[in-house]
Amino acid sequence: MSEKKLIIKTENLKKDYKEDGVVVHAIRGIDLTVEEGEFSAIVGPSGCGKTTLLNLISGLDTPDEGKVWLSGKLISDMSGKELSDFRRDNIGFIFQAYNLIPVLTVEENIEYIMLLQGVPKEERHKRVLEILDAVKLSGLENRRPTQLSGGQQQRVAIARAMVSNPKIILADEPTANLDSKTGSELLDMMAELNEKTGMTFLFSTHDKMVMERAKRVIVLKDGQIIDKSEIDIV
Amino acid sequence: MLFYLKLAWRNIFRNKRRTIISGLAIAIGLAALIYTDALYKGMEINIIDNITKSFIADGQIHRKGFREKQETELTINNLDKVVKKLENDPLVKRFSLRTYSFSMISSSNNVSSVMLIGVNPEKEKSISQIDDAIIKGDYFKEGKENQIIIGKKLAEILEVEIGDRIVVTVAQAHSSELSQELFRVGGIYYFNNPQLDKGMAFIKINKARKMLNIGNGAHEIAIKLIKGVDRKHIDNLSFWKKYSVDDNEALSWMGLFPQMKMVFEMTGLGTAIVGLILFAIVALVIVNSLFMSIYERMFEFGVLRAIGTRPFGAFKMIVLESGALGILSVSIGIVLGFLVTYIFSKIGIDYTGIEMMGVTIKNLIYPVLTVEQFVIYPIVVFLITLLIGIYPGIYAAKLKPAEALRKSL
Numbered sequence: 001m002s003e004k005k006l007i008i009k010t011e012n013l014k015k016d017y018k019e020d021g022v023v024v025h026a027i028r029g030i031d032l033t034v035e036e037g038e039f040s041a042i043v044g045p046s047g048c049g050k051t052t053l054l055n056l057i058s059g060l061d062t063p064d065e066g067k068v069w070l071s072g073k074l075i076s077d078m079s080g081k082e083l084s085d086f087r088r089d090n091i092g093f094i095f096q097a098y099n100l101i102p103v104l105t106v107e108e109n110i111e112y113i114m115l116l117q118g119v120p121k122e123e124r125h126k127r128v129l130e131i132l133d134a135v136k137l138s139g140l141e142n143r144r145p146t147q148l149s150g151g152q153q154q155r156v157a158i159a160r161a162m163v164s165n166p167k168i169i170l171a172d173e174p175t176a177n178l179d180s181k182t183g184s185e186l187l188d189m190m191a192e193l194n195e196k197t198g199m200t201f202l203f204s205t206h207d208k209m210v211m212e213r214a215k216r217v218i219v220l221k222d223g224q225i226i227d228k229s230e231i232d233i234v
Numbered sequence: 235m236l237f238y239l240k241l242a243w244r245n246i247f248r249n250k251r252r253t254i255i256s257g258l259a260i261a262i263g264l265a266a267l268i269y270t271d272a273l274y275k276g277m278e279i280n281i282i283d284n285i286t287k288s289f290i291a292d293g294q295i296h297r298k299g300f301r302e303k304q305e306t307e308l309t310i311n312n313l314d315k316v317v318k319k320l321e322n323d324p325l326v327k328r329f330s331l332r333t334y335s336f337s338m339i340s341s342s343n344n345v346s347s348v349m350l351i352g353v354n355p356e357k358e359k360s361i362s363q364i365d366d367a368i369i370k371g372d373y374f375k376e377g378k379e380n381q382i383i384i385g386k387k388l389a390e391i392l393e394v395e396i397g398d399r400i401v402v403t404v405a406q407a408h409s410s411e412l413s414q415e416l417f418r419v420g421g422i423y424y425f426n427n428p429q430l431d432k433g434m435a436f437i438k439i440n441k442a443r444k445m446l447n448i449g450n451g452a453h454e455i456a457i458k459l460i461k462g463v464d465r466k467h468i469d470n471l472s473f474w475k476k477y478s479v480d481d482n483e484a485l486s487w488m489g490l491f492p493q494m495k496m497v498f499e500m501t502g503l504g505t506a507i508v509g510l511i512l513f514a515i516v517a518l519v520i521v522n523s524l525f526m527s528i529y530e531r532m533f534e535f536g537v538l539r540a541i542g543t544r545p546f547g548a549f550k551m552i553v554l555e556s557g558a559l560g561i562l563s564v565s566i567g568i569v570l571g572f573l574v575t576y577i578f579s580k581i582g583i584d585y586t587g588i589e590m591m592g593v594t595i596k597n598l599i600y601p602v603l604t605v606e607q608f609v610i611y612p613i614v615v616f617l618i619t620l621l622i623g624i625y626p627g628i629y630a631a632k633l634k635p636a637e638a639l640r641k642s643l
Contacts, residue, residue: 055635055636055639058540060539060540060634060635060636060639061634061635061636080544080545081544081545081546084539084542084543084544084545084547085542085544087540087541087542088541088542089542092541093537093540093541095537095540095639098533098534098537099537101241101534101537101538102248103241103244103245103247103248104241104244108237112237112541113541113542115237116542116543116544116547117542160541161541
C-alpha cells in the first residue's frame with residue numbers, strides 16, 4: 001500500500017488576539033497533519049478558532065508560536081511577497097460570501113489567478129471554459145456576479161479556487177450563506193471534484209451537511225483539537 | 235497592466251455619486267486654474283497695451299541723468315544721428331521727439347505748476363493717442379503756434395475753457411532765465427488718470443524749443459516698435475543697448491516702468507496660489523475618496539490578497555484607480571475650463587477705470603486661451619492625482635489579509 005504524502009503539518013501552533021484590551025487565546029498549541037487528497041472538515045462552535053486555524057495554515061495570518069508546513073514548505077517564516085506567490089500557486093480559497101469581484105465578469109474573476117501566474121490569454125480562456133463546465137456554469141462566463149444566484153456565485157468561487165490546480169482548497173464556511181438544497185448540491189460537487197482530481201479539501205464549518213460528507217472531522221474547542229470521544233459534548 | 239487599468243476604471247464607477255462629486259471638485263478646480271491663468275494673461279496684455287499705446291510707448295531715449303534730474307540742459311546727445319539711426323531701423327515703426335520742462339501756468343483765475351511737454355503734433359498722434367483723449371476743442375490746429383492742450387482737471391483748476399488765454403512761464407536752459415508766452419487753450423483731454431489730467435500740458439515742439447532755448451534739441455524720443463515684437467519680454471531686445479550710446483540711455487517700457495515686472499510676477503504668484511489651492515483640494519478629495527473605497531471593499535482586498543495578489547498589486551490597483559479618477563476629472567475640467575474661458579474671451583470682463591500700479595484699465599479684459607493651459611495644467615493635475623494615490627495605495631498594500639477578511643464580515 002502506498003503511503004500518502006502530508007500536505008499540511010502544524011507544530012505547536014499558537015495565536016493570541018487582543019479584543020478590547022483582553023487577550024484571547026484563539027489557538028492554543030495545535031499539532032495537525034492533513035494528507036494529500038483528504039476531504040476534511042474542521043468543526044466546532046463559533047469562536048473556537050476554526051477560521052484562525054485556517055488563516056494560519058494558509059499563511060493569511062502569522063502564528064505567535066509554532067510552525068506551519070504546507071506541501072513540505074515551511075510557510076510560517078515566509079515574507080509577505082513569498083506568501084502571496086505561494087498562496088497563488090498552491091492554495092485555492094473559498095469564503096462564505098463576497099468571494100468575487102463584482103466589477104469583473106465570471107471569466108475575469110476566474111482567470112485572475114492565472115493572470116497573476118502569467119498564463120497566456122488563450123490558455124486562460126480555455127481553462128476557464130473547462131472549469132466552468134466542471135462546475136456546471138457553462139455559458140455564464142460573461143455575466144457579472146450580481147447577475148448570478150448565491151449558489152452560482154459559490155460555484156464560480158470554487159471554479160476560481162480550482163482553476164490553477166492548487167494542491168489544496170481551503171473553504172471557510174462555504175455553505176453558510178446558502179439554503180440547504182444549494183449547499184448540499186455544492187458539497188456534492190466538491191466531493192465529486194475531490195474524487196476526480198484528488199485535490200485536498202479542508203473546510204472550516206459548523207454545517208452538519210459538511211460534517212456528513214467529510215471523510216475526516218477535526219474537532220476544535222477553545223483553540224485546541226479535542227478527542228473524537230468529546231464530539232458529542234461539542 | 236491592461237487588466238488592472240480595466241479594473242481601476244470599473245471600480246471608480248462602483249459608487250457613481252462619489253465619483254461624480256469627487257471628479258467635479260477636481261474638474262472645477264482645474265477649470266478655475268485655466269480661467270485664472272487666461273484672465274491674468276488677458277490682464278497682462280491689457281496693461282501692456284495701456285502702457286505702450288500711451289505716452290510711454292514701447293520705449294524711450296533720453297540723455298543719461300535726465301529722467302532723475304529733469305534738467306532742461308540735458309538734451310539727447312547727437313540727436314540728428316540718433317534720429318537717422320531710428321529712421322533706418324527695421325524694428326522701429328515710428329517715433330516722436332519731445333521736450334520737457336517744469337512750468338508755471340496761470341489763467342486769470344488761478345495758477346498751477348505743470349510739466350510742459352513739447353510735441354510734434356503729427357508724429358505724437360500715432361504714438362500716444364492724445365488726440366483720441368480730446369474731449370473738448372481740437373488737437374493742435376495747423377498754423378496756430380500758440381495753442382496749448384491741457385487736461386480736464388487742470389482746466390477745472392484754472393477755470394478755463396476752449397479759446398481762453400493762459401500764460402506759461404519756464405526757465406530757459408543754461409541761463410535759467412524766465413521765458414513767458416501767451417497761449418490759447420486749443421483742446422482739453424481726459425485720460426482718466428489724475429496725474430495726466432492735472433499735471434501735464436502740451437504745446438508744439440518748436441515753440442517749446444524756443445522758450446527753453448535748446449536749439450533743435452529734444453529731451454525724449456518715444457519709440458513705437460513694429461508689430462510682432464513680444465512686448466512682455468521687450469527688455470530682452472538688444473535694441474536698447476544699441477541706442478544706449480553717446481551718454482544717452484534707451485529704455486523699454488519695462489525699464490521705464492520697473493514696477494510692472496513686479497505686477498507680472500504677482501500675477502504669476504496668483505496663478506501659483508490658485509494652483510496650490512487646487513492641488514490641496516485634489517489631494518483631499520482623492521485621499522478621502524480612495525480611503526472610503528478601500529474601507530468599503532476591505533473584505534474584497536482580503537480576498538484578493540488571499541488568492542495571491544502581491545502587496546504591490548494592491549498598491550497598483552489603488553494608484554490606478556486614483557489615475558482613472560484623475561483622467562475623468564481632468565477631461566471634465568478641460569471642457570469646463572475651455573467653455574467658461576472661451577465665453578469670457580469673447581465677451582470680455584469689465585474692469586475699466588480701475589487703476590493698477592499707476593495704469594488705468596481702459597479696455598475690457600479678454601482672457602487669453604493658450605495651449606499650455608490645456609496641456610500642462612491637466613498633465614500636472616493628473617500626475618498629482620497619481621502621486622496622491624500613493625498614500626492610500628501603500629495602505630492597501632500593507633493590509634494584512636486575515637485582518638482585512640475579519641474587518642468587514
